[in-house]
Every structure is written in structure tokens, then in C-alpha cells.
Amino acid sequence: MVYRLLRHSFLSQVRSPFWERSLIVNILLALLALYLLLNFLAIGYFLDVILAESFSGQDIIAVANGFLLYTLLGGLFARFMVQNFPVLDMQPYLLLPIKRNRLYHFLLLRSVFNLVNLMPLVVALPFALKVVYHRLGTVSGTVWLATILALSLTNHFLAFYLKRQFNLRPLAIVGLLVLLGGLVTLDVQGVVSLAAAFGQGIMMIVEQPVLLLLPIAILLGVYGLLYRAMHYYSYLDTVEQKREQVQSGKGIAALRRLGMAGHFLQLELRQIWRNKRPRTMLIMSLFFLLYPMLMIMDDGDDAGGSSGLGFFIILIALSFPMVNYGQFLIAWESRYFNLLMARHAPLKDYLKGKYYLFLFFNVIGFLVCLVYGFLDAAFFPIVLSAFLFISGTTVYIMLFLATYNTRAVDPAKSAFMNWEGVGGSQFLMILPAFFLPLPIYFLLLFFTGETWALVAMGGIGILGMALFRPILRQIEKQLQARKHILIDSYKQ
Amino acid sequence: MIRIENLSKQYGDAVVLDIPELTIEAGQRFGLVGNNGAGKTTLFSLLLDLIQPTSGSVHSKAVRVDASEDWKAYTGSYIDESFLIGFLTPEEYFNFVGGLYGMSPADVMAFLQRFEILFNGEILDSGKYVRDMSKGNQKKIGIAAAMLGEPDIIILDEPFANLDPSSQIRLKQLIGELPEQQTLLISSHDLAHVTEVCQRIVLLERGKVIRDITDAPDRTMEELEAYFAGS
Numbered sequence: 128m129v130y131r132l133l134r135h136s137f138l139s140q141v142r143s144p145f146w147e148r149s150l151i152v153n154i155l156l157a158l159l160a161l162y163l164l165l166n167f168l169a170i171g172y173f174l175d176v177i178l179a180e181s182f183s184g185q186d187i188i189a190v191a192n193g194f195l196l197y198t199l200l201g202g203l204f205a206r207f208m209v210q211n212f213p214v215l216d217m218q219p220y221l222l223l224p225i226k227r228n229r230l231y232h233f234l235l236l237r238s239v240f241n242l243v244n245l246m247p248l249v250v251a252l253p254f255a256l257k258v259v260y261h262r263l264g265t266v267s268g269t270v271w272l273a274t275i276l277a278l279s280l281t282n283h284f285l286a287f288y289l290k291r292q293f294n295l296r297p298l299a300i301v302g303l304l305v306l307l308g309g310l311v312t313l314d315v316q317g318v319v320s321l322a323a324a325f326g327q328g329i330m331m332i333v334e335q336p337v338l339l340l341l342p343i344a345i346l347l348g349v350y351g352l353l354y355r356a357m358h359y360y361s362y363l364d365t366v367e368q369k370r371e372q373v374q375s376g377k378g379i380a381a382l383r384r385l386g387m388a389g390h391f392l393q394l395e396l397r398q399i400w401r402n403k404r405p406r407t408m409l410i411m412s413l414f415f416l417l418y419p420m421l422m423i424m425d426d427g428d429d430a431g432g433s434s435g436l437g438f439f440i441i442l443i444a445l446s447f448p449m450v451n452y453g454q455f456l457i458a459w460e461s462r463y464f465n466l467l468m469a470r471h472a473p474l475k476d477y478l479k480g481k482y483y484l485f486l487f488f489n490v491i492g493f494l495v496c497l498v499y500g501f502l503d504a505a506f507f508p509i510v511l512s513a514f515l516f517i518s519g520t521t522v523y524i525m526l527f528l529a530t531y532n533t534r535a536v537d538p539a540k541s542a543f544m545n546w547e548g549v550g551g552s553q554f555l556m557i558l559p560a561f562f563l564p565l566p567i568y569f570l571l572l573f574f575t576g577e578t579w580a581l582v583a584m585g586g587i588g589i590l591g592m593a594l595f596r597p598i599l600r601q602i603e604k605q606l607q608a609r610k611h612i613l614i615d616s617y618k619q
Numbered sequence: 620m621i622r623i624e625n626l627s628k629q630y631g632d633a634v635v636l637d638i639p640e641l642t643i644e645a646g647q648r649f650g651l652v653g654n655n656g657a658g659k660t661t662l663f664s665l666l667l668d669l670i671q672p673t674s675g676s677v678h679s680k681a682v683r684v685d686a687s688e689d690w691k692a693y694t695g696s697y698i699d700e701s702f703l704i705g706f707l708t709p710e711e712y713f714n715f716v717g718g719l720y721g722m723s724p725a726d727v728m729a730f731l732q733r734f735e736i737l738f739n740g741e742i743l744d745s746g747k748y749v750r751d752m753s754k755g756n757q758k759k760i761g762i763a764a765a766m767l768g769e770p771d772i773i774i775l776d777e778p779f780a781n782l783d784p785s786s787q788i789r790l791k792q793l794i795g796e797l798p799e800q801q802t803l804l805i806s807s808h809d810l811a812h813v814t815e816v817c818q819r820i821v822l823l824e825r826g827k828v829i830r831d832i833t834d835a836p837d838r839t840m841e842e843l844e845a846y847f848a849g850s
Contacts, residue, residue, distance in 0.1 A: 372746030375710040390718045394704070401706040401748070465701035469667040471691040471719045471768075539706070539750075611671050617701075 132220075132233050152549055160242060164249060171250035175258045187258060188271075192326030195275070199282055200307070206243065206286035207293075211541070221361060231357045235350065239283060247279035263333060270336045274329060277342040284349045291356055387473060391480030392487075398459060402538035405452060405459060412448035416495045419444050419506075435572050437506065438581070441499070442513045443561055445492040446521055449485045450560045454553045456481060456529035458536040461617035468610060474603050478526060482599070485522045489514060512581040512588075519591025521560050526602050528556045530609040533616035620645040620772065620802050621666065625675035628661055628826075636661045636826040638675075643819075645771070646799055650817030651806040652843065657823040659806040660698065663776050666804070667696055679772070692720070695770035697761035697778070705750030709742045709760050712749055713767065720768030727767065733796070734763045737789045754781045762790065769798070775805045779812045791816055810847070814839045822846065 170177075178187045220230055251272060260268035293300040314321040332338040376397070382389035399405045419440050460467065467477065493514040500507035536548035564584070571580035591598070623641040627634060636658040643649050651659050664670045666677055668684040676683050679690035696702070704712055717727035731743070741756055742763075749760060758781050765773055779787050794816045797803060807813040814820060820839055822830035830846065832839050 373708055373748055374746070375708040378711075378714075387719075390715070394707075394715055397711070398706060463701060463704045465669060465698065466704065466716075469669055469691070469694075469696050469698070469702065470716065471694075473688070611669075614669050 132225075132230075133237075136237055164242075164245065167246050167249045168253065171253035172257070174250070174254045188262065189326060189330065191254065192329045193322050194326075195278075195329060196322045196325040197311075199278055200311070202247065202279065203282050203286055203289075206282060207289055209243065210238075210283075210286050210290065227358070227361060231354055231361075235284070235353060235357065238287070239280065244279070244283055247275065251275045266336065267333045270339050271329070271333050273339060274332050274342050277339075277346045281342070281346045281349050284346075284353050288349065288353050288356060291360075385480075385483060387476035388479035388483060391472075391477050392483050395459075395480060395484055398538065399452070402459075404536070404538045404540055405455075407541070408451050409448055412451045413495075415447040415451075416444050416492055419496065419499055435569055435577075435580075437509050438513060438568055438584075439565060441496055441506065441509050442517070442564055445489065445496055445510070445513050446517045446560060448488040448492060449517070449521070449525065450557055452488070453485065453525040453529065453560075454556050455532060455536045455548050456525065457613065458529075458532035458534060458548050458617075459538050461535035462537065464614060464617050468614060474606055475599065478599055478602055478606065481526060481529075482522060482595075485525065486518060489518050489522075508578075508581050512585040515585040515588030515592075516564055517588070519588030521564070523591065523598050523602065524559055524563070525556060527605055528552065528559070530602075530606050530613070531555065533613060535617045620647070620680065621804075622678040623675070624678075626662075626665060626672050626677060627674045628658075628665065628670065629673045634826055636665070638662070638826075638828055641821070641828065643802060643804065645802055647802055647819055648794075648817040649802070649804045650813040650820045651804065651823060652808070652810060652813055652820060653806075653823035654808075654847075656825070658826040659823060660776055661826070662823070663696075663698060663774055663804070663806065666774060667694070667698070669698075690772075693771040694774065695765040695767065695772070696774040697758075697765040698774075698776045700757060700761075702761055702764070703749050703757055706748055708748055709745065709752075712760065713764060716764045717767050720770075722768055730767060730769075731763060733793065734759070737763070737786055737793060739786070755783060755786065758782060759786065766797075769801070771800070772802045773797075773804070775803075777807060778805055779807055779809050787812060810840060810843050814843065 174191065175187050178190050182190045221227075255268055255272040255275075259271045263271070289300060310319070310321060313319050332341065378393050379396070382393045385392060399409060419437075457464070466472075493510065496506070496510045496514075500510055531552040532548070533552070534548045534550050540547065567587075568580055568584055571583050575583070621643040623638050625640070626636065626638045628636040635656075651662065653659055661670070665672055666679070666684065668677075671685065676685070678684070679694065682689050684690050704715065707715065713727050713731060714724045717724070717730070722730070731738075734742075737759055742752075742759060745752070749757060752760070758778070762775060762778055765775060778790060782790060791812065794803065794805075803817075805813065805817065818833065820830070820832045820843065821828055822832075822843065830842070832842060
């Protein structure tokens with residue numbers, strides 16, 4: 128039986144739609160995974176050197192143990208974001224004559240075998256072999272390694288559990304986070320010394336191997352907790368009951384003044400707000416707007432500079448929300464695209480709504496980036512010029528290329544490690560959006576100097592905005608021509 | 620109202636639809652029956668310009684559906700869940716669709732009065748998003764949205780499927796109450812329902828029209844049963 132379950136899970140991996148992407152994307156992803164793994168391996172192998180240089184004179188193992196608490200907390204956070212409770216895999220088997228208990232154990236144990244769990248091992252093992260075994264002897268070294276692995280496995284299951292709890296009682300988890308954050312702050316400021324105490328705890332286990340039972344007991348405890356949750360969730364109606372009541376919104380009154388385009392904009396804003404993936408992606412893009420800040424802090428006074436770097440960075444930061452969301456434009460709506468095509472939804476207004484949405488993103492970016500102007504006046508013209516250029520050119524490029532987004536996207540799924548909808552067209556969109564303006568700018572910069580280059584870029588943007596109607600008409604024709612291809616490829 | 624000429628659809632070598640000529644008059648209640656794979660949904664998708672014909676054309680009033688968007692202003696339709704927007708509440712969804720036809724939220728609510736019995740208190744003010752509703756309730760939402768704005772033509776694919784018996788009866792009443800000038804096209808597996816609400820029944824088999832019954836409505840049921848039992 129277990130063999131058959133294993134075989135099914137193997138098939139589900141092999142036949143997963145995950146692989147049904149272009150070969151290039153698969154290769155890139157594999158390279159990315161390999162790269163991460165190698166990075167972690169390098170960290171593990173050189174950890175002793177790194178620690179010895181940064182904390183000369185201290186015992187490396189004690190220093191490493193001192194960092195452990197934060198590493199684990201960071202790991203827990205990352206897992207919380209990335210991992211999904213394996214409860215859904217269970218449904219097809221529930222009606223079959225398999226003992227439920229066995230199914231729970233199987234799913235929980237299977238979840239252990241993934242790339243994320245390889246990471247702690249890849250870091251800890253080289254360090255253990257190179258330093259811990261050497262210094263403390265085989266028994267203690269093994270105990271140390273076992274403790275670390277038990278703790279990271281605890282993390283693995285705890286992340287599932289917390290995620291479930293987060294869906295049930297978000298406030299409790301937020302409270303927990305605040306508490307944890309407070310403790311960490313106190314620890315960093317030296318009021319209490321949590322991390323150090325934790326490190327000493329690890330050393331005690333190493334000195335008294337019997338104490339290894341403690342982390343193992345914790346691991347089993349968390350496993351048991353999850354096992355019980357699994358049992359609870361194996362009844363289909365439990366998820367259903369928890370769903371809270373939603374209220375119908377009246378919509379934003381001001382959007383009505385935009386007419387039919389406002390009608391579509393309203394829909395798209397709701398689409399963003401009520402679906403996990405676009406919402407998370409946009410919130411993350413806001414952080415990207417802070418990116419130029421690093422450069423200003425790094426570079427002191429000559430941040431704007433005549434090197435063109437300032438323009439480059441502002442341009443990317445400004446267009447990031449638009450490009451990040453826009454790379455799946457139209458594909459976000461794959462679920463109800465037939466409605467838009469079969470009912471009285473004028474394509475012109477549909478596209479205009481998206482133009483306004485992008486403009487809205489750009490204005491927010493513009494306002495945030497204006498702050499850099501206050502920090503360094505040289506940024507004012509750069510931000511204005513980049514804003515005008517994006518709103519008059521990149522916006523149209525995104526709208527036009529969106530008609531090539533033939534991969535359906537389910538926006539309700541998580542944003543993390545989600546490659547649904549990613550294909551060649553994303554590269555085609557992101558590259559010109561970010562990098563087409565640059566050669567133009569650098570050419571202008573070379574021939575006319577910074578001031579005129581900025582004026583010219585802004586001028587191109589204004590020209591683009593002035594040509595709004597004819598350009599939009601061309602994009603409308605393009606969408607009309609691609610309509611049947613999109614409908615066909617969004618069919619499930 | 621709708622005129623089909625030499626319409627065919629092929630996928631590779633497989634001909635899924637081949638209709639040399641078919642005209643649907645204004646005000647007609649048109650029922651499309653046939654087994655799975657007979658081409659019912661394909662025909663409706665062609666009428667709505669959701670797929671392109673291999674050859675031939677569909678005219679709605681005077682315009683070709685693939686050459687103009689004018690027909691959309693007077694055509695309401697519901698084919699499947701891809702006509703629903705999952706992250707909206709039913710009210711928001713009706714307001715969105717109604718807004719496409721220039722209806723205000725108040726117009727929409729007034730219009731939906733007639734669906735009160737069909738909705739059975741489970742649709743409006745349900746506090747749920749459309750994506751969290753049952754298949755039957757989703758279908759009710761889709762049907763009501765197709766009728767929003769009193770379009771001249773209403774196209775419904777399998778409207779009776781997934782509905783409970785009370786809702787099926789109520790839907791038949793609603794269809795009976797439609798204004799006479801409205802043209803209705805429905806497809807169905809359920810012979811009893813479709814013969815009850817339609818004066819004209821077209822039977823599709825492997826993409827071809829093999830019966831077109833317009834007269835003798837009392838004998839329609841017998842004739843259809845004889846066909847489906849035999850094939």
C-alpha cells in the first residue's frame with residue numbers, strides 16, 4: 128500500500144503541470160535551485176572561516192550556536208511563507224480502504240522530503256565534519272548534528288501548524304509575531320540574552336547526550352500536534368465552516384466618473400485585493416520602491432550623478448509595481464475571460480481601465496520616489512522624467528505584450544514559489560519594459576548631457592501620452608486579433 | 620435574427636460541426652438537443668464568437684458576429700463557469716454585468732426581483748463570494764446574469780443541469796414569462812424540459828443537424844425518445 132502511495136506521489140511530481148513550461152524556464156529554475164544549494168554548501172563549508180574572521184578570539188562553535196536561534200526563526204518564517212499544508216493531497220484517498228492513520232503519517236513524512244529541508248543539512252553537515260567532530264569528538268559531534276536536524280525538522284512541521292492556525296486565528300499569530308519581535312529587539316539591545324542562552328542550551332545537550340531526548344521530544348510533540356490537525360481537516364466540511372461572511376462592496380464612487388473604463392478598473396482593483404497572488408506581489412513591489420534609498424545612503428552626495436545610474440535605478444523602482452503585476456495582465460482574468468469576450472464589454476474601455484490602473488501604480492511610485500528628491504535635489508528631475516517616460520511608453524508596451532500572455536493564472540493561489548503563468552512571454556515583457564529605455568537614455572546622455580537627456584526622455588513620455596487614442600486603438604486591434612487564441616489557451 | 624451559413628468547425632481531421640444552413644427567427648424558443656460531443660456547446664460558442672469557424676459565417680441581425688461587436692449589446696449568454704467572476708459576491712457580479720448594459724445597481728436589484736423564488740434566499744445577501752457557492756447556485760447566478768438588461772437574444776447552455784427539481788420548475792416558469800419578442804436558445808440533455816419550453820427542437824448528431832422539429836409539438840417527445848433509445 129505504502130508502495131502504491133509512493134508511486135502516486137512520484138507520478139504526481141513527474142506529471143505535475145509545474146513541468147509543462149518551456150524548457151528554458153525549467154532549466155533556469157533548475158539552475159536557480161542548484162545555485163542556492165551551492166551557496167548554502169559554501170556557507171556551510173566556510174562557516175568556520177567566516178566566523179573566525181568576524182569573531183576572532185571567540186570559540187567558533189559557541190558563536191555558531193549563538194546564531195542558531197535567529198537562523199531557526201528566519202527559517203521558520205521562510206517556511207511559513209513557502210510551505211503548504213499537505214491536506215489537499217489527501218482528499219482522493221479518503222474514500223478508499225486505506226487506514227486514515229497510515230495516510231496521515233504517510234503525508235507528513237513525505238512532506239519532509241523536499242529541497243527546503245536539504246538546506247539546513249547542507250549547511251550543518253560540512254561545519255559538523257570540519258569543526259565540531261574535530262573539536263568535540265565523534266559522539267558529541269553527532270549529538271550536535273542530530274540536535275540541529277531535530278530542530279530544523281521541528282521547524283518544518285511547526286511552519287505547517289502555524290500556517291493552519293494563521294488561517295483560523297490570524298490575530299493570535301500576529302500577536303505571537305509581535306511578542307517574538309519584542310523579544311528579539313530586547314535580545315539585540317542586550318536587555319536579555321536569548322540567543323546566547325539558546326546557544327548554551329545546545330552546548331549542554333552536547334555535553335550531556337541524554338538531553339538530546341529533549342529536542343526529539345519537542346519534534347515528536349509538534350508532529351503529534353500536526354497529526355491531530357490533519358485528522359481534524361480530513362473531514363471536508365471543517366474548512367467550509369470557518370469561512371467568514373463577506374460584505375458586498377459599493378465600489379469606489381470616484382471611479383464611476385471614468386465611465387465604462389472605471390467599471391473595469393473597479394473590477395481589477397477587486398481582483399487584486401481579493402486574490403492572494405496579485406496582492407502579495409504588489410505589496411512586495413512596494414518594498415522595491417525603497418531600493419533607490421540604498422543607493423542614496425551608499426553613495427552620499429553624488430547620488431544623482433551624471434553616470435546615468437540614478438536614472439536607471441529610479442526607472443526600475445518606478446516601473447516595478449507595473450511590470451510585476453502587468454507581466455500577467457489579462458492572464459489574471461483567464462478564469463472569466465469568456466465573460467468579457469461574450470458579453471457587452473467594449474475592448475477599448477477594457478484596455479483603458481488597465482491603462483488607468485498602470486497610471487495609478489505609476490503615480491504612487493512617483494509620489495514615493497519624490498521623497499528621494501527631498502533627500503537629494505538632483506533626484507527631482509530624474510524622478511519626473513522617468514515617470515513621464517514610463518507613463519507614455521512602457522505602459523503601452525505592457526498592454527500590447529499582455530496579449531501574448533497565453534498561460535492561464537489562478538490569482539487565488541499563493542505568490543511564493545508559484546510559477547504558474549510564467550513562460551517566454553514574461554521575459555519578453557520584462558526585458559523591454561525595464562531595458563528598452565536605457566539605451567535611448569544613455570545615447571542621449573552621451574550626446575546631449577544629462578539635462579537635455581532628461582528633458583528628451585520626459586518629452587518622449589508626453590508625446591506618448593498625447594498619442595493615447597491612436598495607440599490604444601492599435602492595441603485594441605491587437606487584442607481583437609489575439610482574442611480567439613487567448614480564449615482557447617485559457618480553457619482548462 | 621440569427622442566420623447560419625455553411626458553418627463548419629474542424630479540429631485537425633475531426634469535423635465537430637457542419638451546418639449548411641440554419642435560421643432562427645426573432646421570438647423563437649429554440650432548443651438544441653444531442654448526446655455528449657454532438658456539437659451543442661461548439662455551436663453556441665460560434666454564435667458568441669468565442670471560437671472561429673473553419674468555414675462559413677454566423678449573422679446576428681444584419682452583422683457577422685466575428686466582424687463586429689454590435690451584437691454583444693443585445694445578446695445575453697451563459698455557457699459555463701468561465702462566465703462567472705469568482706472573487707465577487709453575487710450582488711457585485713450582477714452589478715458588474717448590469718453596468719456593462721448601462722444598468723445602475725438600483726435597476727439591477729429591481730430586475731432581480733423576478734428571480735426571488737429561483738434564488739431561494741441563497742444567492743443575495745449570502746455573505747459568500749461566487750467561487751465559494753455550490754454548482755447549482757453558480758448556475759442560477761449565471762442564468763440571471765444572462766437575462767440582465769432584457770437582451771433580444773438569450774443563449775443558455777445546459778441551464779437545467781445541476782439545478783434541483785424545484786429550481787428546474789421555477790426556471791421553466793421564468794422562461795415562460797419572458798417577453799414574446801425575446802429569442803431564446805437553450806441546449807439540454809433533458810428532453811422533458813427542453814420540449815416543454817421550446818417550440819422548435821433541433822437534434823444534433825456528430826455535428827450535423829439530423830432533425831429539425833417545428834410543428835406537432837405534441838409528438839416531439841415521442842420522436843426524440845425514439846431517436847435516443849435507438850442510437
